[in-house]
Amino acid sequence: MTQPTPPVALIADDDDFFRLAVVAILTRSFGFAEVVETGSLDAAVDQLSTRRGAVTLALFDLAMPGMEGPGSLSAVRECFPAVRVAVVSASTERTKILTALEVGVHGYVPKGIGSAELTRAVGMILDGQIFVPASLAILDGPSPRPALEPRPALDGRNPRIPDLTPRQRDVLALLVEGRSNKEIARRLQLGEGTVKVHMAALLRSLGVQNRAAAAVVGARLLAD
Numbered sequence: 001m002t003q004p005t006p007p008v009a010l011i012a013d014d015d016d017f018f019r020l021a022v023v024a025i026l027t028r029s030f031g032f033a034e035v036v037e038t039g040s041l042d043a044a045v046d047q048l049s050t051r052r053g054a055v056t057l058a059l060f061d062l063a064m065p066g067m068e069g070p071g072s073l074s075a076v077r078e079c080f081p082a083v084r085v086a087v088v089s090a091s092t093e094r095t096k097i098l099t100a101l102e103v104g105v106h107g108y109v110p111k112g113i114g115s116a117e118l119t120r121a122v123g124m125i126l127d128g129q130i131f132v133p134a135s136l137a138i139l140d141g142p143s144p145r146p147a148l149e150p151r152p153a154l155d156g157r158n159p160r161i162p163d164l165t166p167r168q169r170d171v172l173a174l175l176v177e178g179r180s181n182k183e184i185a186r187r188l189q190l191g192e193g194t195v196k197v198h199m200a201a202l203l204r205s206l207g208v209q210n211r212a213a214a215a216v217v218g219a220r221l222l223a224d
Contacts, residue, residue: 108132
């Protein structure tokens with residue numbers, strides 16, 4: 001009988017000591033056979049691509065090299081839908097929490113909550129729940145869900161430029177030039193897996209289904 005594949009988790013954070021604490025929690029409390037450690041978004045995406053199907057949980061800091069905010073995690077969710085993705089961040093800004101939840105992460109865990117609460121949060125996420133900090137309910141001010149950017153019209157009538165990150169604009173410009181993912185990665189000094197994540201985000205933002213359509217729409221947007 002084939003034995004089930006041991007679960008693998010990933011922690012992407014450039015704080016070595018925090019990663020060490022998270023690894024201990026994941027292995028001791030949740031039985032992960034392996035916890036992959038990375039210190040940047042590029043390295044994390046490369047590991048997710050290499051270990052596709054093995055990683056079941058991925059925890060991301062929002063303030064590490066390569067991370068351009070929750071939009072990066074939106075693309076990760078699209079490219080790796082089977083992975084439970086959560087933010088573990090020092091920031092408790094309401095806007096960041098809501099935006100992260102809007103793009104589809106499975107939880108937002110503040111770093112300052114302590115090991116016992118962190119363990120509880122990870123347990124909830126693994127059980128299929130969405131974890132949010134209790135402070136979200138008591139912060140002052142309105143709490144509307146962040147508005148999704150409208151997708152540009154594709155009928156040639158002055159499409160509205162979507163809210164792309166600077167890196168996504170770089171990727172789009174090279175896509176319009178006809179560059180492959182490998183060429184884009186080389187030009188921008190990114191991992192090829194990271195380029196794929198940005199490409200998935202671009203397709204969603206532009207409201208198209210493939211690279212060719214993205215190039216057509218991109219050429220029109222960049223020319224405006």
